[in-house]
Amino acid sequence: xxxAKRIIPCLDVTDGRVVKGVNFVALRDAGDxxxxxxxxxxxxxxxxxxxDITASSDNRGLILHIIEEVAAQVFIxxxxxxxxxxxxxxxxxxxxxxxxxxxxxxxxxxxxxVADASSRFGSQCIVVAIDAKQVSVAGEPLCWHVFTHGGRKxxxxxxxxxxxxxxxxxxxEILLTSMDRDGTKIGFNLDLTRAVADAVGIPVIASGGVGNxxxxxxxVLKGHADxxxxxxxxxxxxxxxxxAKRYMAQHGIEVRL
Amino acid sequence: MGSIAVVDxxxxxxxxxxxxxxxxxxxxxxxxxxxxGEIAQADRxxxxxxxxxxxxxxxxxxxxxxxxxxxxxxxxxxxxICLGMQALFEFSxxxxxxxxxxxPGKVRxxxxxxxxxxxxxxxxxxxxxxNEVHQAVAHPLWNGITNGARFYFVHSxxxxxxxxxxxxxxxxxPFAFASxxxxxxxxxxxxxxxxxxxxxxxxxxxxxEWDGTAPNSI
Numbered sequence: 001x002x003x004a005k006r007i008i009p010c011l012d013v014t015d016g017r018v019v020k021g022v023n024f025v026a027l028r029d030a031g032d033x034x035x036x037x038x039x040x041x042x043x044x045x046x047x048x049x050x051x052d053i054t055a056s057s058d059n060r061g062l063i064l065h066i067i068e069e070v071a072a073q074v075f076i077x078x079x080x081x082x083x084x085x086x087x088x089x090x091x092x093x094x095x096x097x098x099x100x101x102x103x104x105x106x107x108x109x110x111x112x113x114v115a116d117a118s119s120r121f122g123s124q125c126i127v128v129a130i131d132a133k134q135v136s137v138a139g140e141p142l143c144w145h146v147f148t149h150g151g152r153k154x155x156x157x158x159x160x161x162x163x164x165x166x167x168x169x170x171x172x173e174i175l176l177t178s179m180d181r182d183g184t185k186i187g188f189n190l191d192l193t194r195a196v197a198d199a200v201g202i203p204v205i206a207s208g209g210v211g212n213x214x215x216x217x218x219x220v221l222k223g224h225a226d227x228x229x230x231x232x233x234x235x236x237x238x239x240x241x242x243x244a245k246r247y248m249a250q251h252g253i254e255v256r257l
Numbered sequence: 258m259g260s261i262a263v264v265d266x267x268x269x270x271x272x273x274x275x276x277x278x279x280x281x282x283x284x285x286x287x288x289x290x291x292x293x294g295e296i297a298q299a300d301r302x303x304x305x306x307x308x309x310x311x312x313x314x315x316x317x318x319x320x321x322x323x324x325x326x327x328x329x330x331x332x333x334x335x336x337x338i339c340l341g342m343q344a345l346f347e348f349s350x351x352x353x354x355x356x357x358x359x360x361p362g363k364v365r366x367x368x369x370x371x372x373x374x375x376x377x378x379x380x381x382x383x384x385x386x387x388n389e390v391h392q393a394v395a396h397p398l399w400n401g402i403t404n405g406a407r408f409y410f411v412h413s414x415x416x417x418x419x420x421x422x423x424x425x426x427x428x429x430x431p432f433a434f435a436s437x438x439x440x441x442x443x444x445x446x447x448x449x450x451x452x453x454x455x456x457x458x459x460x461x462x463x464x465x466e467w468d469g470t471a472p473n474s475i
Contacts (some may be wrong), residue, residue: 002374002429004387006408041454046387046409072276077409077452097272099411100453122308124383145288172383172411201369203381226381256387256407 003254005220006046006227007244008079008205009234011036014053016234024251034069042232043241048074049175049229051101052082064096065241071097081129081175085110090117094125102175104129105148108155111169118170126212127205128171132159132192133179144192151179156241163196163204174200175229178208185211185232205229213239213247220253259300260286261403261465264326266289266316268306268340277451278303281462293325302329305451306315306340310364310414311352313340314420323357330359330443334469337445342438343416351414360440367430374431383413390426390448391438397470398425398444398463406456408436408448417445442469 011018017031037048048070052063060083067080080093081102090101107114107128118126131151136143144159163174176196178189189208195206206225210216210233219228233239245255261282263275271289278287288295296302304326306313317323330345331334337345346356349364356364372380387407392399415434418424425444426437439444444464450457 001389001405002431003380003384003410006386038466068272071273072280075273075277075452075458076454077411077449095272097276099273119309123413124307124385173385198379201372201379201382203383203385224378227386 001254004254005225005248006205007216007241007248007255008047008049008227008229009040009045009052009241010049010207010229010231012051012053012061012231013066013082015209016066016074016129017158019053028087032075033066036235037070037074040241041076044245044256045076045241046227047077047079049079049081051102052080054083064092067093067096067098070075079175081127085113087113087116087120090121090126094121100125100126100127100173102127102129104131107166108146110146111165113171114166114169114171117164118172123170123172125177127173128163128166129175129177130159130163130166130196131177131179132189132196134189134192142191142195144195150181159192160195163200167202171202173203173205175205175207181209182207183232184209187211187215187226188219188223188228188242190218190223193219193225197224197226203227213244216244217248217253220248221251258300260288260432261301261303262299263287263289263305264296264312264322264324264341265289265291266306266320268308268313268316271305273377274303274305274338274451277461278465281458282465285465291320291322293321295345296322296325296329299329299333301336302326303336303338303464304341304344305338306344307411308340309351310343310349310356311354312341312352313344314356317344317357327359328458330357333442334464334467335443336464337443338451339447339449340413342445342447345413345443346416347419349414359443360423360445362423362439363417363419364414365417366414370417372431380431382429383411385411387453388428388430388436388448389426393424394439396425396439396444397467398439398460400463402456402463403410408446408450408453408456410436410448412447414432439471441471
C-alpha cells in the first residue's frame with residue numbers, strides 16, 4: 001500500500017459565506033465556511049480547497065479571517081485560491097493558515113509570479129489552477145485552451161503545454177478544471193484530465209463536473225488524476241466524503257479510511 | 258508540561274504547528290520564537306519548516322540559531338518536522354548545502370527514473386498526500402498510533418539515514434524511505450503531524466508528554 005488518492009471538497013466563498021451550500025436546508029447554518037470545513041474534516045476529507053470569489057475588494061480580507069479560524073480547528077491541509085495577484089497575497093494567505101495557495105489568472109498574465117512565489121515559499125505550496133475548455137471540433141485531434149476570467153476569455157494557450165510550462169516555472173501541483181463540465185454533473189472531462197496528468201510529473205487535481213461517485217472513480221482510474229475535487233455533491237448532502245471514499249476503495253482505489 | 262519553543266526562522270507557516278500544539282496541550286506555554294535565549298530556556302523544542310534547504314540554512318545563520326539548535330537537539334525533547342527533520346542531517350542535495358550535522362546521513366531528491374509503482378504507473382514528485390507510516394521501533398511518540406497509520410506528506414527530498422538504527426518509521430514511495438528518525442531526545446518526521454488529523458494530533462500530544470528518553474529497538 002502506498003500514497004492514497006485524495007478527495008478534496010471545494011468551498012466557493014463570497015463575502016464570508018459558502019455560496020454553493022446556501023440552499024442546503026438540512027443544516028442550520030450550512031453557509032458558514034468554518035462549520036462546513038469542520039463537517040468535511042469529520043467525514044474524512046483529505047484536504048480542503050477554498051476559492052474566494054468575492055467580487056468587491058472591500059470584503060476580500062474576509063477570507064483571511066475564515067482561514068485563520070478554520071486553521072485553528074481543522075488539522076488537515078488547506079488550499080486557498082482566488083484573486084491571488086502578487087507574492088504578497090501568497091504570503092498573507094500562508095500566514096493566515098493556508099498550506100497551499102492557488103494561482104489562476106495571474107499565472108497567465110504574469111508567469112513570473114509562479115516562479116517568484118515558489119522560490120520564496122517552496123513549490124509544495126504553489127498550486128497553479130488551470131481552467132481549460134475544449135476548442136477542437138469533432139474529427140480534429142483533441143485540443144484544449146486555457147481560459148481566464150471565469151471561462152470567458154480564451155488565452156489561446158494549449159492547456160497541456162501550459163501545464164508543463166507551469167511545472168517548469170515551479171508549480172508543485174496543478175488544479176485542472178474543465179470549464180465545459182463545471183456545474184454540469186456529467187463527470188470530469190477524462191480526455192483532458194488524462195492528457196495533462198500524463199504530461200506532467202507533478203500531481204494533478206481533477207475538477208469540474210462531478211455528479212456522482214462513479215465520476216470520482218473515473219477521474220482516478222481513467223483520468224489518471226492524483227486527487228479529485230468536488231463541491232456540490234458534498235454541499236447538498238447527496239454523498240458524504242466518507243461514502244465517496246468507501247466507494248472508491250471498493251473500486252480498487254487506495255484511499256485514507 | 259512547561260514551555261514549548263516553536264522555532265521561527267522565516268520558513269513557512271508556523272501558525273498551524275503552534276495551533277495544533279495549543280489544541281493538544283492547552284496548559285503548555287507555546288512560544289513561536291526566533292530568539293536563541295527563548296529556545297535555550299524552553300523545556301521542549303519544535304523545529305518545523307517548509308521550503309528550500311539553502312534558504313533554511315541561510316536563515317538559521319542570519320538569526321544566529323545554529324548553536325542553540327544543536328544544543329537543544331542534544332539536551333531536551335526535540336521534534337523536527339519536514340524541513341526541520343532534513344536540516345538535522347549532514348548534507349542536502351537540495352542546493353548541495355551542509356545541514357546542522359546533528360544526525361549522520363544526507364537528504365536526497367526522489368530520483369525521477371525510479372518513480373514508478375509495481376504496476377508501472379508514474380509516481381509524482383512532490384510526494385503529496387496521505388501515505389502509510391510503518392513504525393520501525395517502539396517509541397513513546399507512537400503511543401496510541403496504529404502501525405501503518407496515514408500521515409500527510411508534502412516533499413520532494415527524503416532522508417537517507419547514515420545509520421539504519423536511526424530509522425523510527427519508513428514509508429514506501431516507491432522504495433522505503435525514513436519517514437521518521439529517532440535518537441535519544443530527538444524525534445523527527447518527514448510528514449506534517451500538524452496537518453495529519455487525529456494521528457498527527459496524537460503524535461504531537463505524545464511529544465508534549467515525552468521525557469526525552471531513548472526508545473528501545475524492536
